[in-house]
Amino acid sequence: MARGGARARSGPAPTSTDRSHKAKANAEGWTTLPADGRDGPLPAWPLISPSDRELDLWERLWESPQAVMWETLHLDFEVASYVRLLVRAEAPRSSAIIWGQVKQVAESLGLSASGMxxxxxTVASVNDDSDQSTPQAAVSPVADLAARLKAVSGE
Structure with missing residues (x-):
């Protein structure tokens, strides 16, 4: 087991609630992502033999605000691995271990509030005409629960 030193998840999470100005946010190391998401062509799927569900999730994820940073950081493979893992977790009788991995990868990609x-x-306000931005939690682009349950039951 590791000893001493800082750990990525130790201590309180950084907070952006006391920020009221973009310049201050950037000075503190926060990145403001566009509310309308990433523009541009869809990156090529980097893994072999994608399913229709994987391609659908891939397309939806690359339209999210977080995708701006994924593109900057060249995280195509990591996003594809997340998509493949999520599709595997959606399968009937998938294990809690897989769901734990999905949660962990989603957080590292900034798809949860804690990951953000x-x-x-932080995501800019939709009507950000002024110099102020209100931090918003990331919304997971995964289909809602009712749609997933219908898919599993075959309706």
């Missing part, structure tokens, strides 16, 4: 805070990302 850990990465020091």
């Amino acid at each position: 805070a850990r990465n020091r990302w």
Whole structure:
């Protein structure tokens, strides 16, 4: 077991609630992502033999605000691995271990509120005409629960 030193998840999560100005946010190391998401062509799927579900999730994820940073950081493979893992977790009788891995990868990609805070990302207000931005939690682009349950039951 590791000893001493800082750990990525130790201590309180960074907070952006006391920020009221973009310049201050950027000075503190926070990145403001565009509310309308990433523009541009869809990156090529980097893994072999994608399913229709994987391609659908891939397309939806690359339209999210977080995708701006994924593109900058060249995280195509990591996003594809997340998509493949998520599709595997959606399968009937998938294990809790897989769901735990999905949660962990989603957080590292900034797809959860805690992941956004850990990465020091915030989403700009939709009507951001002024110099102020209100931090918003990331919304997972995964289909809602009712749709997933219908898919599993075959309706």
